[in-house]
Amino acid sequence: MSVNFAIVFPYWRVLLGGLMLTVAFTLGCAIAGSIGGFVLSLLRISTNRWIKSAAAFYVEIFRGTPLLIQLFWMFFCLPVLFRISIPPALSVLLSLTMYMIAITSETFRGALKSIASEQHDACIALGLTPRVKVLYVIFPQGLLRAAPPLLSNVVSLFKESALISSVGIADLMLVGQNISTNTARPVEFLSAVGAIYFLVAFPLTRLVGVVETRMLRRYTY
Amino acid sequence: MNYHFDFSFLDGKVGALLGGLKITLELTLVSNLLGLTFGFLLCLTTLNRRAIVRWPARMFIEFFRCTPALLQIVWFFYCIPMMFDFFIGPIALGIIALGLNLTAFNAEAYRAGVQAVPKEHLDACVALGLRPWQRTFYVVLPQALRSATPILMTNGIGALQQSALVAVVAVGDLMYVGNRLATDAYRPLETYTLIAVIYFALSVPVAQLVRLIERKQDFATER
Secondary structure (H helix, E strand, O other): OOOOHHHHHHHHHHHHHHHHHHHHHHHHHHHHHHHHHHHHHHHHOOOOHHHHHHHHHHHHHHHHOOHHHHHHHHHHHHHHHHOOOOOHHHHHHHHHHHHHHHHHHHHHHHHHHOOOHHHHHHHHHOOOOHHHHHHHHHHHHHHHHHHHHHHHHHHHHHHHHHHHHHHOOOOHHHHHHHHHHHHOOHHHHHHHHHHHHHHHHHHHHHHHHHHHHHHHHHHOO | OOOOOOOHHHOOOHHHHHHHHHHHHHHHHHHHHHHHHHHHHHHHHHOOOOHHHHHHHHHHHHHHHOOOHHHHHHHHHHHHHHHHOOOOOHHHHHHHHHHHHHHHHHHHHHHHHHHOOOHHHHHHHHHHOOOHHHHHHHHHHHHHHHHHHHHHHHHHHHHHHHHHHHHHHOOOOHHHHHHHHHHHHOOHHHHHHHHHHHHHHHHHHHHHHHHHHHHHHHHHHHO
């Protein structure tokens, strides 16, 4: 068969629209998920046994089941369960965010564990209240140490967000698939979509390495 | 929340679910075998001295790591038969797509393991006059395998979860059967919950095992 990539270019505007949607969903869920993940990681080191195991259970559920099922569950089951109608975009946002919370909480947990116990002792010695300790001592260091893995979490969320195409959100994946079936040119269009994903994700993965070597060496003790 | 759970529609559908589960397990196990073997070979290739050998391997890894798994699967299903004019059955294609994806991720896991071997050990090999192949097989490989095991296992569970994606291209795995049941009986809540529980029950024991191994390793390296 003949492969002709020139036929991709007339569709650049549509593909760009799909990419924008993918990026928007990724960023929104990454930010919300990171904040939620930090809170969840604090709950996981709570002294209350019930809170601790509930948080651990949450993480296990979202890491132990395929994201595709989570998406379908939110999409099909929440409306049935609560007898309300949820717009598709909202159910997708919700499920990606909840997934991201579980993933980033693990990242933060690793980062918080690496903060030496002497610092916790110092906070007690200085008479800092728990709120001050978390906000001014734990959070900045945790965020710094978690920065590289958080960034790679965002990259994987960017890739995983392709799944939202299966519930009909017109992201890059769905747009690409639609064009490829309508034009009967899967090789060109699916490869082009792959190239677009690659062009966004690859520089970001390099950035993870840079952040790791530069920032961490300079700012962590 | 006054939904009435009703699982009675599952009567006579258990066989279909088990069939789907079998395909899911098949996809997971075979792609793991592929990923573990070729991942190691690929890792050795990326550590080759010659850039011309190293570069294609790196590109392979980066390509599979930087594009969505769903796209890879869809690409394999539409483009391989079209480009090369042959068709080898959906399950085999699914296994190849998942297996190659896992190969790329496992190669990175192996590489991290190899690079975690302390430099002093390599110096010691020189001092002891070990040959390069002896160094690779008796010193580097055992240590690398040991530190890569948790990541390899985590990637293995990842393959189980990603195998659900083949449902999108109509391979009859657990997810696909679940989808069919949910729409046929109009019982999405029961079906998707059940399917989720099955995936969960498959992956949690492995995840616990990973945690156990990690704890042991932390203990071993602390000494």
